[in-house]
Amino acid sequence: MPKKIDHTERKDHIIEAMFRIVHRSGFEKATLREIAKEAGLSLGSVQHFFPKQGDIYIDAIEEIYSRFKARMDEIAHHDDENIFDNAVRMIKQIVQASTEEERMENDIWMKFSIMATMNPDYHEAKNKSREVNYSFAKEIVMMLSENGFLSKDESIDEAANTLTIFIHGLVFETVMYDGLYDEEKVDGEVRRYLNGITIK
Template sequence: MPKSVDHAERRAELARAVWRVVRRAGVDGASVRATAREAGWSAGTVQHYFSTQAEMLVFAMEAISTESARRLDAIEADADLDAQAAVLAAVEFLAPLEPDARVAAELWVAFLARVVVDDRIRAVHARDAAALAGECSKLVGTLVRPVDEATVELEAARLHALLDGLTIAAVTEPERMPPERVRQVLRHHVASLVATGGGHDAAPA
């Protein structure tokens, strides 16, 4: 390896290599050696950063979460979108509709079986679940006007559960829940939130 190495960029390259391997071969196929081949590195170089597959997959998940948060902030800051359109754009982004979101969803579903036995994966899952819960509260709060805390809390929990359920169905039953069906369900749900909030500050669906 060169003496001067940007380790943050190297780790980002590895995360992208993991995503590509998962997209092609699934989570079980994302071994250290397979990732090294994908990145064009030696297995030893990859092991310099990650000694186990679990450690590598956790980092890939964390990298996806960081990138997702950045892109979600950009969506929510788009001044050209009205309230309903902004919420719909955000929830569609959170669903497994695009290739990167699909990889993130596959990793998440694969991790669910390990949450009860792996403390590090449990911590990542808990942090991401808390972040999504907060995001759902914020999104619901923009549509339910005037704000009623009890209603927002209940509707945020419902949106969170809907996103989790759609993600699992889209990954495990893609024939029953293809992207177009996921979009249809999400649009219907966002329209119901507008109705719950009385339609204030939101354009018709």
């Protein structure tokens, strides 16, 4: 009797194979054929789940968002009396530099964003990425504001937009110059930024 395939597990296995290829060699090398080879599957097996190249790209970036959001939600609901430290931890959930997996996810996110800028088929997914990050940045800014860390004249939307720009810039730095950044360095950069915008 043939072994029953867990479709979710198989899709995850294929996406993980794609992640490894993109991290090593970029999206241009992540063809369905190469993904099948990396996953140890036939091309037909991969195409059963992802008939077109774009299908796996969209699912893969959705998986990255899902992982980001899970970490964001976990820290956002962390019961911590120190609001400033909580904001630092929340930002570090996006600017990740503590594990190889976290660095890989940021590398893939950055490569996808660059590819999507040049391909209209992926503009919606790219824009969703910024919306997710902006929404999270706004949550951090609102938390700081509600606890008296920001001036009452400070615009929440403008502060959230500026924080989003800072986060994207730091993500880019940690991916491009990973040898310069460890968790302690990222922590210091985030604290320096927040000290610059808070009044406590």
